[in-house]
Amino acid sequence: MDRDPEGQQVMSLRLSRVLRDIGVTRQNVTRRRRTYLIQEKMTNDIYYNDSRKKYFVFGSQSEGTTTLGMESDTDVLICFNGFSVIKDWADWEPGKKCLLLIKNDRSPPQHCCLQILKNTWIDSGMEQGFGRLFRKQGPSRSAQKDVDIIYAFRYNGPLFECNFLFTRPKPGHWPRHETLAKARQCETFLVPQGHAESDQSKLEWRFSTSLIERLLMFDLNILKIQVYTFLKILRKSFFKPLVGDRLSTFHFKTALLFTLETYPPEIWQERNLLQCVIFCLKTLQRWFNLRHCPHYTISGVDLFVGKLRKWEFPLLSAVLSDMIDNIMDYVTQIEMDQIGERIVDRSKAVSTIYQNTLATVKECFDANMTEIISVYFFSTIKRNNISKTKNIIIKIQEILNESDIRAELQHAVKWMYQYIATMAASACLHWNQPIPPDIYRLYEASLDSDLTSSRLKLASMLYCSGQYERAELVLAYTESLLHADVWQWTPCVGRPVLKSTERFLQKVYQIPVLEVIKRHVACSVVFNSLEICCVPGFLVYEMHRTIRPEDFHHRRKSFDDWMDLVVIDSKPFMFYLQYLTFRQLGEEERRLEALHKLYNYVCFESKTSGHIETALHVLGHCFELENHYDCAWACYDKSLEFFPYNNAARWHIMRLLQKARGIPED
DSSP states (O other), X not given: OTTOHHHHHHHHHHHHHHHHHTTOSHHHHHHHHHHHHHHHHHIXXXXXXXXXXXXEEESHHHHTOOOTXXXXXXXXXXXXXXXXXXXXXXXXXXXXXXXEEEOOTTXXXXXXXXXXXXXXXXXXXXXXXXXXGOEEETTEEEEETTEEEEEEEEEOSOOGGGGXXXXXXXXXXXXXXXXXXXXHTOOEEEESOOOTTOTTTTTEEEEEOHHHHHXXXXXXXXXXXXXXXXXXXXXXXXXXXXXXXXSOHHHXXXXXXXXXXXXXXXXXXXXXXXXXXXXXXXXXXXXXXXTOOBOSSSTTOBTTTTTSOTTHHHHHHHHHHHHHHTHHHHXXXXXXXXHHHHHTTOSSOOOOHHHHHHHHHHHHHHHHHHHHHHHHHHHHHTTXXXXXXXXXXXXXXXXXXXXXXXXXXXXXXXXXXHHHHHHHHHHHHHTTOOOOHHHHHHHHHHXXXXXXXXXXXXXXXXXXXXXXXXXXXXXXXXXXXXXXXXXXXXXXXXOOOOOOOHHHHHHHHHSOHHHHHHHHEEEOEEEXXXXXXXXXXXXXXXXXXXXXXXXXXXXXXTXXXXXXXEEEOHHHHHHHHHHHHHHHHTOHHHHHHHHHHHHHIIIIITTTOSSHHHHHHHHHHHHHHTTOHHHHHHHHHHHHHHOSSSOTHHHHHHHHHHHHTTOOXX
């Protein structure tokens, strides 16, 4: 291809178009970066505001260097700030938790020891917390397939080998002087990973310059982002089948950074995209031939150590040589994101740039939604009382004026108002006290946390307190807000949600995230035991769905704690409350209409998504109240078919059996 520069430029332009089609655009990169940096800030502002920990999102998600087909993990680093890492005992301060950094001539490059801790210190606690889901790879520990967590300490002192980026000779055009100035201010992390060839690997910690690396990636324009993203696609398509992840994304990132530094800036143009890819591959090939891969920011490091075996270098070098000489043959073979089909304009249908943009929009919206609701959801799971919840709100309000995510934090507080209101109302009902006006004001302040859930919690409280006419009005108004493009969403991990409509995704694309949540999202309604007097009695069974030893075995630690709550999707809960309310008001026609809507939702609209078992249970309860016990039994039986474990349907089947035998319920 080097002999046909015009042909290469034409193919480069075509490849650039294809990369845009699959979502590698300036807009999508910006969207991904904003999404995960908001996640980072929300976590630090709300959860880690006590300064003992700090949360970072690194890697492809926060860089925006991924595609839908790449299915990239989210790389999280949690830094413990409560420890001070020192190089000399003279720096020790009484009352502070200090760790002594020990590094001498025998220490491997990029590594040191810390007194007193082994680098496996966190493992036992995580294994206990996550159980069989716990997995460990390099410095990362995790219990989720798509999230890798690294625990680390920070070090602010001088480290000669970590000054490599600033001290070694460079052409000067990249990194830019402004970027280098910012990089000098970045902290260094110590992550729990020993050197691959060390006999003390369990005692050693590795220096990490992730903040500098992220800063460098944020300095790249969209063409350079496309080059790097395409390098990652080549790695996953052609090198991963040969050596797995031992030739990692980080090797290709390092090749990109050195290539950017080495080659003149004028070559980085769209018409030269393939040539820029080839230059990066040649950089990597040179390292294969040397059997040595330098680290971009740290001196004395060989990134191939402990990764690639000697006999693999000739094989990888030969593949690279062929790839460099016949790059377009490889491009046309790529299955990821249908790149091969797109590049040759085959007739097979492929997703459009519009469809891929909307899919990226949805992915980012999911992350935003999860982060905004998380403080409320985890407070509910932990059964935080009114005092603790108020303290969280106070803590958030104290940082509002200094935060650049003020709107997101304020919206998170709305969910907390909903929670406090229902806890306080529940206490009033428990003690047979009237519900004071300040509780209603809290409900009012929370009403647009999303489209439905706060309104339904208010309606539930009104029903449980015997205010049936007011409950009817709230339910009617809530139903009037629903429209064809409302997206029903649940915060519970592992539950499939109804597919959002294209028009909903267009709204996410067009208007701010918080406005979408207020107008177009119907979140599941959640209650814990502190809100129990505001929950229709039948639903309390949902808090006791874990019954048998088999149920405990099928609960995922740290992910299924919501199973001790009442969690019901908005639409079935609304129809169920309407049925109960009209029953109390003696409005038979409207009661049966509500039952029909609930039946239609469960059997057709739900498509068995979300918390379908709970929807089946409330439908079954309605049938019981109508004396249709065979229909109720069918609902509970179907629920167990969907979820054989951790299912309150077992209680309802036992109740029906008791009724059949003439045994009165307690």
